[in-house]
Amino acid sequence: xxxxxxxxxxxxxxxxxxxxxxxxxxxxxxxxxxxxxxxxxxxxxxxxxxxxxxxxxxxxxxxxxxxxxxxxxxxxxxxxxxxxxxxxxxxxxxxxxxxxxxxxxxxxxxxxxxxxxxxxxxxxxxxxxxxxxxxxxxxxxxxxxxxxxxxxxxxxxxxxxxxxxxxxxxxxxxxxxxxxxxxxxxxxxxxxxxxxxxxxxxxxxxxxxxxxxxxxxxxxxxxxxxxxxxxxxxxxxxxxxxxxxxxxxxxxxxxxxxxxxxxxxxxxxxxxxxxxxxxxxxxxxxxxxxxxxxxxxxxxxxxxxxxxxxxxxxxxxxxxxxxxxxxxxxxxxxxxx
Numbered sequence: 302x303x304x305x306x307x308x309x310x311x312x313x314x315x316x317x318x319x320x321x322x323x324x325x326x327x328x329x330x331x332x333x334x335x336x337x338x339x340x341x342x343x344x345x346x347x348x349x350x351x352x353x354x355x356x357x358x359x360x361x362x363x364x365x366x367x368x369x370x371x372x373x374x375x376x377x378x379x380x381x382x383x384x385x386x387x388x389x390x391x392x393x394x395x396x397x398x399x400x401x402x403x404x405x406x407x408x409x410x411x412x413x414x415x416x417x418x419x420x421x422x423x424x425x426x427x428x429x430x431x432x433x434x435x436x437x438x439x440x441x442x443x444x445x446x447x448x449x450x451x452x453x454x455x456x457x458x459x460x461x462x463x464x465x466x467x468x469x470x471x472x473x474x475x476x477x478x479x480x481x482x483x484x485x486x487x488x489x490x491x492x493x494x495x496x497x498x499x500x501x502x503x504x505x506x507x508x509x510x511x512x513x514x515x516x517x518x519x520x521x522x523x524x525x526x527x528x529x530x531x532x533x534x535x536x537x538x539x540x541x542x543x544x545x546x547x548x549x550x551x552x553x554x555x556x557x558x559x560x561x562x563x564x565x566x567x568x569x570x571x572x573x574x575x576x577x578x579x580x581x582x583x584x585x586x587x588x589x590x591x592x593x594x595x596x597x598x599x600x601x602x603x604x605x606x607x608x609x610x611x612x613x614x615x616x617x618x619x620x621x622x623x624x625x626x627x628x629x630x631x632x633x634x635x636x637x638x
Contacts, residue, residue: 368622463487
């Protein structure tokens with residue numbers, strides 16, 4: 302994904318601010334907790350670098366939004382860092398709950414240090430996020446800081462609800478399309494909506510502009526997840542780095558699968574019989590297309606993408622940051638990885 306100069310500058314500032322906050326956990330006599338956090342953030346251990354750190358899309362959205370309002374993006378750094386820490390807190394806990402051995406191509410924290418210490422690490426990052434956000438009082442004011450805290454805590458509550466639904470639906474035989482939207486609203490859309498709303502808040506924008514940015518982030522999150530579901534089955538594994546068989550083999554209830562299940566056709570009948578083997582995948586993927594699952598998912602992605610771009614237009618983005626935000630949005634919504 303090509304990065305414009307202003308975004309590159311922002312990413313450097315984000316990394317520096319993250320390092321400063323996380324280093325607070327480093328004690329003179331025992332730095333074990335810090336080492337765990339530094340490993341998860343991609344700064345220590347084997348294969349460190351951009352791949353281990355992740356793309357830092359969420360904090361970048363915060364800063365670009367502030368800049369796109371005409372505000373000084375550096376004022377939003379505390380909010381940007383807080384969002385990224387919340388995201389990583391959720392990843393650590395998700396990996397434990399999902400029993401995932403790898404994250405960004407490296408062993409997960411729980412795999413190296415055990416679940417108990419991984420929970421501690423996740424809790425520590427959550428606490429650091431709150432401390433980071435309080436620094437907004439120094440870059441903005443107390444009123445903005447309180448409002449920002451409300452936005453982020455509401456997003457955290459929705460994030461947790463989304464994860465609850467994700468786990469609950471794994472254990473249930475039945476899950477409908479309405480349930481799917483409730484789940485991804487919490488797991489994906491809530492935090493992205495918080496990113497753009499926080500950025501607009503720190504930019505001291507009017508209420509209707511903040512509302513437009515919230516809508517933009519919300520629909521961006523939904524469209525991102527729907528596209529992820531599409532790529533999970535029909536993406537190029539050489540580009541995504543992920544097997545297109547994994548979603549079906551693991552029994553993941555993605556949007557194409559749920560659509561096909563609602564049709565109660567041949568795909569649904571096979572799904573109800575139990576675990577799917579790798580040799581069955583090509584025929585089942587073809588069956589999904591025959592039953593209209595691919596077309597339906599692509600239509601939903603296109604529809605929600607249109608809503609995201611309409612909201613971004615209503616937000617009246619400005620300047621170099623506005624251009625970078627628009628370009629980043631287009632990259633995210635047409636990505637192949």
